[in-house]
Amino acid sequence: MPTADPTCLFCKIVGGTLPAERVYEDHEILAFKDIHPQAPFHCLVIPKAHVPTLNDFPPEQAELVGRLLLTARRIAGEQGLPGYRVAMNVNREGGQVVFHAHLHVLGGRPLQGALG
Numbered sequence: 001m002p003t004a005d006p007t008c009l010f011c012k013i014v015g016g017t018l019p020a021e022r023v024y025e026d027h028e029i030l031a032f033k034d035i036h037p038q039a040p041f042h043c044l045v046i047p048k049a050h051v052p053t054l055n056d057f058p059p060e061q062a063e064l065v066g067r068l069l070l071t072a073r074r075i076a077g078e079q080g081l082p083g084y085r086v087a088m089n090v091n092r093e094g095g096q097v098v099f100h101a102h103l104h105v106l107g108g109r110p111l112q113g114a115l116g
Contacts, residue, residue: 014048023078024045028064041084045072084106084107086104
């Protein structure tokens, strides 16, 4: 699996060639604020290595997938969010626009309504 795709928007953010307001970073994960927020707090949590969709994670990367979710929880706590939503869109039919796997973390107001 390639670690970066030179045409990928999120890979460019990981590599530092595109700016982003970073909220968390470690050796495998990066989180940054969404430029089109859908809530008072809206960030994206991504693996630094390029993985197009959730469907493309091999079973041996189950720990990384879990760490993405735990990072979302950590960020929500650091932001003081009493409740929050974590969502992942998969493929165009699922609403995915950027084909680099990512979680949305949304909060800062009561979140209501259906997701679809």
